[in-house]
Amino acid sequence: MVISGKTRVCGVIGDPIAHTLSPTIQNAAFNHLKLDFVFLAFRVKPADLENAIRGMRGLGIHGLNVTMPHKSAVIKYLDQLDSTVQFLGSANTILNRDGKLFGFNTDGIGALKALQENGVALYDKKVLLLGAGGAAKAIAFAFAEEIGELVILNRAAEKAAELAAALNRVFGTKIVGGALSQSAVQQNLQDADILVNATSVGMHPNVNQSLVPAQWLKPDLAVMDIVYNPVETKLAKDAKAAGAKVISGVEMLIHQGAASFEIWTGCPAPVEVMRQAALSQLSSAGAEK
Ligand SMILES: NC(=O)c1ccc[n+]([C@@H]2O[C@H](COP(=O)([O-])OP(=O)(O)OC[C@H]3O[C@@H](n4cnc5c(N)ncnc54)[C@H](OP(=O)(O)O)[C@@H]3O)[C@@H](O)[C@H]2O)c1
Structure with missing residues (x-):
């Protein structure tokens, strides 16, 4: 990688940020396509968020990913929000186009792509989230x-x-929201096609925790656990043992990163290169534990 006066700077802001995978994933993609871009990580404390976004404008930083705890707080500093950000009230991607800051959220499309690219169709299916x-x-x-x-x-x-009601207002659908009781999980799993764990349960260091007892998992279920540290969570292991199709949280991570990459560069993302970069960093981080 040669850094010059023309190199475009992208990055990720968050707090903490030391363990982010984004620089590894994005720089691997930039290098693979020989794009004159570089990606850095910036630790930004909540009190410094406004200055950080001013800095993005002042320095002409081309693009940012936004992670915890800034995804909601950042939107008041942006100039234009896409419809997804307007609904969610949170952004994870900023594009600086000639000094105007555009906010996007690629988490949802990342999850959708993770399922679709792994052969799981959503049309007409029952999803338990x-x-x-x-x-x-x-x-x-x-x-x-x-x-x-x-x-x-x-x-x-x-x-x-509240989430179900807000979605029903937008889509006119019949989405149901309720308490995460064991009986509700068991009952809904009986006819669910797809199970998605989007809680932090099972994340390092609580790697032996799962919200779904192994005996309720079945072969005709597709299971996506969005937790990616560890790469294979207890839920994912149990689902695999039950014969279910398993999609790892790394897939969502890669595809949301790929969507951000495409917003910043306008080029199709080299998804396999990004996947290998992420897995390699995750396995060396795992080896350090
Ligand atoms: N793969 C990816 O690309 C990707 C992207 C984003 C996030 N993630 C991962 O997804 C997880 C959630 O992230 P987030 O940004 O949505 O966090 P968040 O906004 O803080 O939400 C956390 C969720 O987990 C639930 N939860 C936490 N502890 C729980 C427990 N002991 N039992 C039951 N539910 C519990 C919370 O329930 P309450 O509302 O009741 O507190 C809430 O629904 C994290 O592990 C994060 O690393 C992965």
Whole structure:
């Protein structure tokens, strides 16, 4: 990689940021396509967010990914929001076009692509979505038009109910939201085609936790756990053992990163290169633990 006066700068802002995979994934893609871009990580504390976005304008930074805890707070500093960001109230991607900042959210399309590219069709299917946080909301919004039935279960039941009501207002669908009780999970799994864990349960260091007892998983189910650290969660292991089709959280991570890459560069993303870069960093991080 040769950095010159013409190199375009992209990056990710968040706090903490030290363990982000984005520089590895995005620089691998830029290098592969020989694009004159570089991608850096910036730790930005909440009190510095406004200055960071001013800095993006002042320095002519071309694109940013936005991660925890800034995805919602950042939108008031942007000039134009796409319809997904307007619904979600959160952005994970900014494009600086001639000094005007455009906000996007690629989490939902990342999840949709992760399923589609792995041979799981959503049309007319029943999806059971666990969680109603930022990622779950993005996934529900992206899935709502395609699926036949969507049930959203969350520990804080009112968040699931509010999300379902907001989606029904937009799409005129019959999306149901309720409490994440064991009986609700068991009952909905009986006729679900696709299960998505969009909670943080099972994430490092709580790698032995899962919201779904192994005996409720079945071969005709597709299971996506959006947790990507570890790469194979307890839910994913149990689903695999039950004969279900399993899609890892790394797939969503890659595809949301690929969508951001395409917004910044206008080029089709080299998805396989990005996948290998992510898996390689995750396996070396795993080896350090
Ligand atoms: N693969 C990817 O590309 C990708 C992208 C984004 C996020 N993620 C991962 O997705 C997970 C959620 O991220 P987020 O941004 O949506 O976070 P968030 O907005 O903080 O939401 C967290 C969700 O997890 C639920 N939860 C947390 N602890 C729980 C527990 N012990 N039992 C039941 N539910 C619990 C929360 O329920 P309450 O509302 O009841 O608290 C909420 O629904 C994280 O692990 C994150 O790393 C992956």
